[in-house]
Amino acid sequence: MRLLKLALAGACAFGVLGLAPARSAEPVKIRMSWVAPLANWASVVLEKKDLMKHLGKSYTLDTIRYQGTPQMIAAIANNELEVASLAYSSLAIAIDNAGLDDLRVIADEFQEGKPGYYTDTYWVRKDSGINKVEDLKGKVIGTNGGGSAVDVAVRAMLKKHGLEDKRDYTLLEGPLPAMPAMLLEKKADLVPSVLPFAFNPKLRADGKVLFTISDAIGPIDMIVLAARQSFIDKHRAAMVDYLEDLLTVVRWYIDPKNHDEVAKIASKITKAPPERFGWLYTNKDNYRDPNLLPDLDALQKNFDTTQELGFIKRKVDAKKHADLSLVMEAAKRLK
Amino acid sequence: MIASLRSNFVRYLPLLILAAAWEIAARFELVSTTALPPLSDVVRSWVELLLDGDLVRNSAASLFRIAAGLGLSVIIGTIIGIGMAWWKPVNILIAPIVEVLYPVPKSALIPVTVIWLGYGDGSKILLIFLGCMVPVTIGAFNGARASEQVLVWSARSMGAGKLRVLWDVVAPGALPELLNGIRTAVALSFILLVSAELIAAQKGFGFLIGSLGAGGSYSAMYAVVLTVAFLGFAADRAYLMIAKRTLAWREAA
Amino acid sequence: MQSMPPNASTGEPLNGLPEKAARLAVNLMRAFARVFSILVLLAAWQWLSQSGTFTPYQLPSFTAVVGRIWDDATTGDLAINAGLTLYRALAGFAICAVLGIAIGMAMSRSVIANWFFDPIISVGFPMPKIAFLPVIILWLGVYDTAKITMIVFDGIFPVIAATVIGIQGVEKELIWSARNMGASKYEVLRHVVLPAASPQIITGLQVALPLSLIVTVVAEMLMGGYGLGGAMMQAAHFANSTSVFAGIVEIAVIGYVLIKAMALVRRRLLVWHPEANAPATA
Incomplete structure (x- = not known):
């Protein structure tokens, strides 16, 4: 018994001694999420470590892959993820349903429906006889999972044209890469297609675009970076350093003069030939803001759509749940 | 020696036939090679995964989760099971809970363990612990209850204290049933681990299978699937050996 | 229990x-x-x-969960989801039973069948077959065929093993005397061997049933679509904890009812047998 007590006391002392100095000296650990390779900045940012001058000094960066943005919610709630790349719908769901009221939008990833840039599309078969949204009555709609960004948008579009889930159409779930096949094998009559799957040659030959995601819900702030207020307050200086490095890397990626090297990196990550990435981070891609600033007005409208469809109950205020002071401070340093 | 080798060869020949049929079916493209890559490709992928450390890293993560979850469930399940058999109040309080928990398909708890503990080790260990505790508890309970009353009485009449009897008579008597319960728990721990990792994880066998499959590296995916299957099998055989030794040692003592 | x-x-x-x-x-x-x-x-x-x-996300109240189950029941969602889950679990279990007993019998009767299946069963039984789920998706997609195949793949091993052990345990004298009295091979199997082996076989089925339920839930969670497992995953994606907990309770009730029913069937079928109330090993 005495031995046990001694051991316990020893363990406590060790714990205290071990932790105390670690707090002040160690860089802040930041974990950042991604879902789709190339589309999310976290999937490529560490390829340009050489441009990140604060990395390993004031902060360390772990990039973690998730199956989808909804999965990040439990991770944020359990403090397993500091910077989440959330779709507008998942952000609203995290704030309202999961009660993560201290989540703040700290920067942008990409937007849809910006004039002059690529926008995600919804496809039907050419020979299907479907020419307008109303023709989808009684049809099967492919989706990648309830509450995702493209899912919310297609539901909104159908609702706008008087079609209700279950009563007028059936939703069929599948992963995004399988969507073209689901359409062409007639398992579904309408499927969403995002980059790079929208370049599928068979889809382009036998399918046609019925509408775009911005026809459905206007301009969209598709993916934003979000962190908890408590974390921002505790590690503000490190977060600004991190955003400064992220800005540097993003600007390098979207700079047309680096395009050949970007295509090479893309090829290395996806194991596909570099010629296939002519579109990447150009105006044939989704819009990516060089200052990482989100479009809060669009985000507010997207939140409202998510609410109208019943995915969240209360109104979520986009401006209240944004803290852009960090990314602006970081941008100022780079001038 | 040679005779036993030969009989083993004859015994396991069907597995070799299956492996050969797999290789031939895939090599001659009798089936789609995306759905079934040739076995030789799978072996090559396995070596690659082993060399680049992916397999070792994820195996270590998974095995740690199993060891922790299973270890906890064996310790706590045994205590509860013997406690239930030995003290009536414990039985009255806990038996209804065990009875209600027993038929719950434990995989239903996966989303909740993630909500509580996130995507890391905690949620997997909790799930395995909850799932495996039930068969261990039942094994310990049945074993301890069956340990012969006569022995207990005679030990008591010879003046042995209650704890002494528990340790010297009841616990060894409960051993065969308990070991059976733990065997069920070992098999269950693999099922629950892989399920939980397929659904929500960032490392481990299930995660590796899922991410290789999503990335289209099917031969590597097959390699990991077969590795997990083999480890589950090996764990069972190793456990049987240890259990047999333990029982033999008890008889001898 | x-x-x-x-x-x-x-x-x-x-x-x-x-x-x-x-x-x-x-x-x-x-x-x-x-x-x-x-x-x-x-x-x-x-x-x-x-x-x-705890926040309601981490732990919704019991009353809220009961309310959600009531809502699910009144909107008809519960009937659809529970019905599909039950259908898959029971269809898979039924195939396990029929096919498992058939293979087990074949192994007991034919040397070749025994030679072929014995190593496959002894290696396959302790494997975590659930790891093959992505392979099954690759072959069969995500619909009922794939889900039920997964259930059969997992649940059939205990049935085969129990059938073989059960038939092995039937006393030779019993079979000889029946043969002596002029019973055909089929009659012996039907009236002597199977009844004598049935306690073991039913024990095998009692292992297969909870296994089928576990696999049904995992398959539904990973392959999506309707069903209680799919609905729970969906709810988890919407951070809707109340529905996740409601799903656990709904699945638990189904498991409880099925396993109790199976124990009842055992007692009914084996009234004549001294082992009628032998414990179910899980």
């Missing part, structure tokens, strides 16, 4: 009371003891959820 004895079963007659009243009191006590700890648990859940220690 029929291995658990009734807790207060040794109630001695209480002094001074008429025997009937004493028995009633004992029965009441017993019933109360059975539900007491469950009530305590539910009360603790309700109290914890309202104490503010």
Whole structure:
């Protein structure tokens, strides 16, 4: 018994001694999420470590892959993820349903429906006889999972044209890469297609675009970076350093003069030939803001759509749940 | 020696036939090679995964989760099971809970363990612990209850204290049933681990299978699937050996 | 769990009371003891959820979960989801039973079948077959065929193993004497071997049933679509904890009913057998 007590006391002392100095000296650990390779900045940012001058000094960066943005919610709630790349719908769901009221939008990833840039599309078969949204009555709609960004948008579009889930159409779930096949094998009559799957040659030959995601819900702030207020307050200086490095890397990626090297990196990550990435981070891609600033007005409208469809109950205020002071401070340093 | 080798060869020949049929079916493209890559490709992928450390890293993560979850469930399940058999109040309080928990398909708890503990080790260990505790508890309970009353009485009449009897008579008597319960728990721990990792994880066998499959590296995916299957099998055989030794040692003592 | 004895079963007659009243009191006590700890648990859940220690996302209140189950029941969602889950589990289980017993019988009767299947069963039984789920998706997609195939793949091994062991255990003398009395091979199998092996076979089925349920839920979670597992995953994606907990309770009730029903079937079928109440090993 005495031995046990001694051991316990020893363990406590060790714990205290071990932790105390670690707090002040160690860089802040930041974990950042991604879902789709190339589309999310976290999937490529560490390829340009050489441009990140604060990395390993004031902060360390772990990039973690998730199956989808909804999965990040439990991770944020359990403090397993500091910077989440959330779709507008998942952000609203995290704030309202999961009660993560201290989540703040700290920067942008990409937007849809910006004039002059690529926008995600919804496809039907050419020979299907479907020419307008109303023709989808009684049809099967492919989706990648309830509450995702493209899912919310297609539901909104159908609702706008008087079609209700279950009563007028059936939703069929599948992963995004399988969507073209689901359409062409007639398992579904309408499927969403995002980059790079929208370049599928068979889809382009036998399918046609019925509408775009911005026809459905206007301009969209598709993916934003979000962190908890408590974390921002505790590690503000490190977060600004991190955003400064992220800005540097993003600007390098979207700079047309680096395009050949970007295509090479893309090829290395996806194991596909570099010629296939002519579109990447150009105006044939989704819009990516060089200052990482989100479009809060669009985000507010997207939140409202998510609410109208019943995915969240209360109104979520986009401006209240944004803290852009960090990314602006970081941008100022780079001038 | 040679005779036993030969009989083993004859015994396991069907597995070799299956492996050969797999290789031939895939090599001659009798089936789609995306759905079934040739076995030789799978072996090559396995070596690659082993060399680049992916397999070792994820195996270590998974095995740690199993060891922790299973270890906890064996310790706590045994205590509860013997406690239930030995003290009536414990039985009255806990038996209804065990009875209600027993038929719950434990995989239903996966989303909740993630909500509580996130995507890391905690949620997997909790799930395995909850799932495996039930068969261990039942094994310990049945074993301890069956340990012969006569022995207990005679030990008591010879003046042995209650704890002494528990340790010297009841616990060894409960051993065969308990070991059976733990065997069920070992098999269950693999099922629950892989399920939980397929659904929500960032490392481990299930995660590796899922991410290789999503990335289209099917031969590597097959390699990991077969590795997990083999480890589950090996764990069972190793456990049987240890259990047999333990029982033999008890008889001898 | 029929291995658990009734807790207060040794109630001695209480002094001074008429025997009937004493028995009633004992029965009441017993019933109360059975539900007491469950009530305590539910009360603790309700109290914890309202104490503010946890957010409703981490632990929705018991009453909210009951309310959600009621909503699911009235909108018809519960009937659709539970019906599909039950259908898949039972269809898979039925195939396990028929195919498993058939293979087991074939192995007992034919040397070649035994030679071929024996190593496959002994290696395959302890494997975590659920790891093959992505392979099954690759081959069969994500619909009922794939889900039920996964269930059969997992649940069939205990049935085959139990059938083989059961038939092996049938006394040779029993078979010889039946043959001597002029029974055909088929008649012997039907009237002697199978009944004598049935306690073992049913024990195998009692292992396969909970396994089928576990696999059904995992398959639904990973392959999506309707069904209780799919609905729980969907709810988890919407951070809708109340529905996740409701799903657990719904699945638990289904598991409880099925496993109790199976134990009942065992007792009915084996009334004649001394082992009728042998414990179900899980």
